[in-house]
Amino acid sequence: xxxxxxxxxxxxxxxxxxxxxxxxxxxxxxxxxxxxxxxxxxxxxxxxxxxxxxxxxxxxxxxxxxxxxxxxxxxxxxxxxxxxxxxxxxxxxxxxxxxxxxxxxxxxxxxxxxxxxxxxxxxxxxxxxxxxxxxxxxxxxxxxxxxxxxxxxxxxxxxxxxxxxxxxxxxxxxxxxxxxxxxxxxxxxxxxxxxxxxxxxxxxxxxxxxxxxxxxxxxxxxxxxxxxxxxxxxxxxxxxxxxxxxxxxxxxxxxxxxxxxxxxxxxxxxxxxxxxxxxxxxxxxxxxx
Ligand code: PAF
Numbered sequence: 001x002x003x004x005x006x007x008x009x010x011x012x013x014x015x016x017x018x019x020x021x022x023x024x025x026x027x028x029x030x031x032x033x034x035x036x037x038x039x040x041x042x043x044x045x046x047x048x049x050x051x052x053x054x055x056x057x058x059x060x061x062x063x064x065x066x067x068x069x070x071x072x073x074x075x076x077x078x079x080x081x082x083x084x085x086x087x088x089x090x091x092x093x094x095x096x097x098x099x100x101x102x103x104x105x106x107x108x109x110x111x112x113x114x115x116x117x118x119x120x121x122x123x124x125x126x127x128x129x130x131x132x133x134x135x136x137x138x139x140x141x142x143x144x145x146x147x148x149x150x151x152x153x154x155x156x157x158x159x160x161x162x163x164x165x166x167x168x169x170x171x172x173x174x175x176x177x178x179x180x181x182x183x184x185x186x187x188x189x190x191x192x193x194x195x196x197x198x199x200x201x202x203x204x205x206x207x208x209x210x211x212x213x214x215x216x217x218x219x220x221x222x223x224x225x226x227x228x229x230x231x232x233x234x235x236x237x238x239x240x241x242x243x244x245x246x247x248x249x250x251x252x253x254x255x256x257x258x259x260x261x262x263x264x265x266x267x268x269x270x271x272x273x274x275x276x277x278x279x280x281x282x283x284x285x286x287x288x289x
Contacts (some may be wrong), residue, residue: 060108
């Protein structure tokens with residue numbers, strides 16, 4: 001596996017690959033790799049000739065009081081896992097490579113407010129601007145044909161797709177289903193913050209979201225009551241609920257009676273750990289709607 005830390009090192013390799021007509025795929029990560037990330041690398045292997053994984057804990061997407069300083073950093077085990085997964089190039093930049101003019105006043109990308117102001121964006125103001133600011137920089141530096149993102153961060157996926165379409169990046173965005181632990185808990189680097197009992201109980205979040213999705217499939221259309229019931233259920237399981245919401249899959253807007261393709265999304269706290277998850281819930285059309 002090749003390794004690049006600077007723009008020059010990265011360019012030397014990717015330019016050669018482009019010159020040889022090889023198709024490249026980028027898997028952007030913040031490191032502390034788990035099976036969810038490795039599934040993206042494996043999918044990238046199937047989709048492209050060369051796989052590039054970036055590891056960069058991006059300060060501009062963390063709000064004040066969030067876990068930037070404590071975010072788990074495990075470069076040695078990440079390197080081993082990437083080699084086993086068949087990654088061709090690890091891009092592991094310093095701040096000065098990603099933000100050459102410093103972190104105080106970088107050129108920023110602003111996420112489309114219609115997609116980004118709700119749910120995660122409401123709870124974490126500025127988060128998606130930070131995500132797009134670094135993803136745009138990664139796209140500009142790596143110039144991949146394809147980039148892969150997990151569906152666990154569903155709103156992030158939509159916000160990135162919109163940036164790609166709106167700014168005209170010629171990059172195909174591939175979404176990959178959430179990889180879960182046996183309990184149903186979505187894989188996440190932040191699961192490391194959970195205590196043993198919290199981790200055992202955290203799979204219940206997925207179980208509740210699936211129940212909501214089943215209710216919707218069975219014809220329930222009173223979203224607000226469905227959301228309230230889910231909140232009560234999650235609270236009774238010991239979670240502190242940030243939001244649990246039924247939304248349109250395509251733009252996360254509130255669904256109308258004719259919307260069939262829906263998503264149930266939630267953010268909860270287990271102790272001090274914030275967990276997010278989502279599931280799809282396709283309604284069957286009901287005559288007269
Ligand atoms: O999903 C993540 O790990 C991050 O938000 C990303 C896309 C790597 C940008 O820092």
